[in-house]
Amino acid sequence: xxxxxxxxxxxxxxxxxxxxxxxxxxxxxxxxxxxxxxxxxxxxxxxxxxxxxxxxxxxxxxxxxxxxxxxxxxxxxxxxxxxxxxxxxxxxxxxxxxxxxxxxxxxxxxxxxxxxxxxxxxxxxxxxxxxxxx
Amino acid sequence: xxxxxxxxxxxxxxxxxxxxxxxxxxxxxxxxxxxxxxxxxxxxxxxxxxxxxxxxxxxxxxxxxxxxxxxxxxxxxxxxxxxxxxxxxxxxxxxxxxxxxxxxxxxxxxxxxxxxxxxxxxxxxxxxxxxxxx
Numbered sequence: 685x686x687x688x689x690x691x692x693x694x695x696x697x698x699x700x701x702x703x704x705x706x707x708x709x710x711x712x713x714x715x716x717x718x719x720x721x722x723x724x725x726x727x728x729x730x731x732x733x734x735x736x737x738x739x740x741x742x743x744x745x746x747x748x749x750x751x752x753x754x755x756x757x758x759x760x761x762x763x764x765x766x767x768x769x770x771x772x773x774x775x776x777x778x779x780x781x782x783x784x785x786x787x788x789x790x791x792x793x794x795x796x797x798x799x800x801x802x803x804x805x806x807x808x809x810x811x812x813x814x815x816x817x818x
Numbered sequence: 819x820x821x822x823x824x825x826x827x828x829x830x831x832x833x834x835x836x837x838x839x840x841x842x843x844x845x846x847x848x849x850x851x852x853x854x855x856x857x858x859x860x861x862x863x864x865x866x867x868x869x870x871x872x873x874x875x876x877x878x879x880x881x882x883x884x885x886x887x888x889x890x891x892x893x894x895x896x897x898x899x900x901x902x903x904x905x906x907x908x909x910x911x912x913x914x915x916x917x918x919x920x921x922x923x924x925x926x927x928x929x930x931x932x933x934x935x936x937x938x939x940x941x942x943x944x945x946x947x948x949x950x951x952x
Contacts (some may be wrong), residue, residue: 726884730900731866732941748831748861757901767905773827790867 685809688783693782693803700797701783701790705783710739712779714807719766721804722754729799730755730813740780751801766806777807828853830946833864836876836926840939843924850950851916856882858907858947859889863896865940867930872896877925878944884918894942900947904950907947946951 693708710717717739724730730752737745745754756765769775786801831854834843859880867875873895880890889910931936 727900728866732864742826743828746829746831748943749829749945750832752900752902753860753862753905753945756905757899757903760903764904770827772825782839789864804873 685715686730687711687809688742688759689807691805691807693784695786695801695803697761697788697797698798699788699799700792701788703785703787704801705785707784707792708751708782709805710780710782710805712777713809714777715809716807717769717775717780717805718808719768719806721753721766721806722751723802723804724751724755725799726795727757727799728793729789729795731791731793733791734787735803738783740776742775744775751786753794762810823951825854825949826952828948830920830948830951832920832944832946833941834924834944835941836893836924836930837928837938837939839928839930841926845920845922845924845944847920848917849914849920849948851949853914853916853948854951855949856910856912856914856946858891858909858911858950859944859949860905860907860945861894862942862945863894863942865938865942866898866900866939867896867940868932869898871898872929873928874927876927876941876942878922879924880920880922880944882912882918882920883915885921886915886918886945890922896940907945913938920946 733751736747754767876894
């Protein structure tokens with residue numbers, strides 16, 4: 685049994701201020717979602733950009749939640765850039781249905797459209813967790 | 819003995835739109851009754867205001883449980899770089915009384931100006947990281 689998998693959800697954003705709805709299913713072979721991270725091709729695109737997320741009909745991020753709280757700058761090591769769910773917070777994977785809505789913040793200076801937003805989900809099996817950031 | 823109901827994380831976001839120099843915006847919001855505890859608070863300026871950091875953009879004061887506790891009073895700053903090294907919430911860990919309100923204020927300090935000293939409107943979010951009963 686593998687302990688960790690990174691599942692990517694890619695979202696194409698065509699124009700400034702666009703809202704893109706998306707859906708996906710988590711990998712059935714993993715028990716839970718341990719952490720997530722939102723990567724945009726330009727850090728400035730995080731200004732005003734939001735992500736609403738529901739997993740298995742459970743609200744994870746409400747409407748208006750800024751993506752910049754789900755990412756860190758380049759001085760943070762990749763494994764510490766993730767937004768971690770609490771230890772006692774069980775976000776079940778096992779094929780859970782994900783529904784989301786990404787809204788671009790409308791910041792255009794230096795931004796090339798279209799761009800691709802990538803949501804990284806860190807899926808885990810077992811109880812092992814060596815990450816330190818909460 | 820009745821089993822303890824499952825607790826889940828819920829974020830509450832209070833958006834604030836500042837449209838005038840020196841504006842004071844009062845907070846008065848009733849929370850959903852199923853929220854049990856506020857674990858932490860975070861602030862984020864949604865708008866890119868200019869090309870320089872503004873450490874003292876405004877001042878925010880938050881009271882919970884209809885003015886009974888005052889766990890948070892801080893300056894709000896704007897950082898030109900959208901992403902930070904870390905996005906930790908200020909830990910407050912206050913029990914929430916059902917149907918009581920969040921109160922307080924946001925006060926603009928008149929620093930959001932362009933080169934001609936015209937006021938630049940901006941928006942920010944106050945995030946509450948809460949536990950709720952399922």
